Amino acid sequence: MIILGIETSCDETAVALLKDGKEELVSLVSSQVDLHQKYGGVVPELASRRHLEVLVPMIKEALIRGGLDFKDLDAIAVTRGPGLVGALLVGMETAKALSIALGIPLLGVHHIAGHIYAAFLENEVSLPALALVVSGGHTELIEVQEGESFRLLGTTRDDAAGETLDKIARFLGLPYPGGPQIDRLSKKGDPLFHKFPIGETENPLDFSFSGLKTSAIYFVEGLKKKGETVPLEDVCASFQEAVVGSLIQKTRRAVKKCSFKRVIVCGGVAANSSLRERMKELSSKLKFELFIPSIHLCTDNALMIARAGYALFKKGITLSLQDDVDPNLSLYD
Ligand code: KG4
Ligand code: ZN
Numbered sequence: 001m002i003i004l005g006i007e008t009s010c011d012e013t014a015v016a017l018l019k020d021g022k023e024e025l026v027s028l029v030s031s032q033v034d035l036h037q038k039y040g041g042v043v044p045e046l047a048s049r050r051h052l053e054v055l056v057p058m059i060k061e062a063l064i065r066g067g068l069d070f071k072d073l074d075a076i077a078v079t080r081g082p083g084l085v086g087a088l089l090v091g092m093e094t095a096k097a098l099s100i101a102l103g104i105p106l107l108g109v110h111h112i113a114g115h116i117y118a119a120f121l122e123n124e125v126s127l128p129a130l131a132l133v134v135s136g137g138h139t140e141l142i143e144v145q146e147g148e149s150f151r152l153l154g155t156t157r158d159d160a161a162g163e164t165l166d167k168i169a170r171f172l173g174l175p176y177p178g179g180p181q182i183d184r185l186s187k188k189g190d191p192l193f194h195k196f197p198i199g200e201t202e203n204p205l206d207f208s209f210s211g212l213k214t215s216a217i218y219f220v221e222g223l224k225k226k227g228e229t230v231p232l233e234d235v236c237a238s239f240q241e242a243v244v245g246s247l248i249q250k251t252r253r254a255v256k257k258c259s260f261k262r263v264i265v266c267g268g269v270a271a272n273s274s275l276r277e278r279m280k281e282l283s284s285k286l287k288f289e290l291f292i293p294s295i296h297l298c299t300d301n302a303l304m305i306a307r308a309g310y311a312l313f314k315k316g317i318t319l320s321l322q323d324d325v326d327p328n329l330s331l332y333d
Helices: 033-039 044-066 085-102 111-122 161-171 178-186 210-225 232-258 273-286 303-314
Strands: 002-007 012-019 023-031 075-081 106-110 129-134 139-145 149-155 262-266 289-291
Touching (some): 012 044, 033 044, 044 085, 075 303, 139 232, 161 210
Parallel strands (some): 129 262
Antiparallel strands (some): 129 139
């Protein structure tokens, strides 16, 4: 059973071929970082146009690399939402065209479900489990139950974790996307250089990063006003410490509150070396099984979309041609 996965929700065009829900045949990711870097963030119109240019050649390339033909495909999984509407449409229209031409099912995947299912590519994960999804657009604690069912336990009241890292990196003059830059510089800095605040919220499992962002900006501006040099590596390490500290604190609360035995950490920010390290420590302390996908499966890719599509396929949940993309698609019932 071979599924073609397609992901075009934001600034990565990704195509993958997955066999029997677990075997990676091909995974191609074309990043648009070069295109958006000079604007310091994703420009939706440019993103759609680039997806349009590269998607079909990438699908052909994937088939060649996998030694397969279009007729070997059994289903097509595509990100239906959330994301940028124009970008999503490029993936969806291509997937629909292939689905009609080949007479095979079309599977509409929620991008966050994709990130969660990335963990299932490398491991058998028993459910229920807690998932911490941390990406450029999402920071959510989700209870994942048997049967494609998701329950939201906590979310961000303002910015997402990745968005916060990207904004501060931009403020510090670092290239886009800032998360990996902050990760890299933090390794040489002192996380205890300055204590930035962890945002508290009414729901103890929610997140808030806007106060932290403002506090970092004031702190750096203050140093500059006093004529002091800004120790970039120390500022990055302290700031990263606060973001990671908040993710760890809320995850600990959720595990304790609901007695989770398994935790999945996924999404682009799960590539962060400090978060990976600290989660491992937490898992041995609280004695839960930890699943963090390999780094190339944390950031946006199409294998995770194909894997989530496989779960839908097994349940017989397919899209019709009338179904459309939904930039605000909800994961919850
Ligand atoms: O999941 P993803 O690739 O795309 C979205 O769905 O948003 O996540 C992208 C986010 C960006 O904010 C990026 O800065 C962050 O993941 N990121 C990292 C690291 N690698 C990517 N953040 C911290 N440390 C990293 N190593
Ligand atoms: Zn993502």
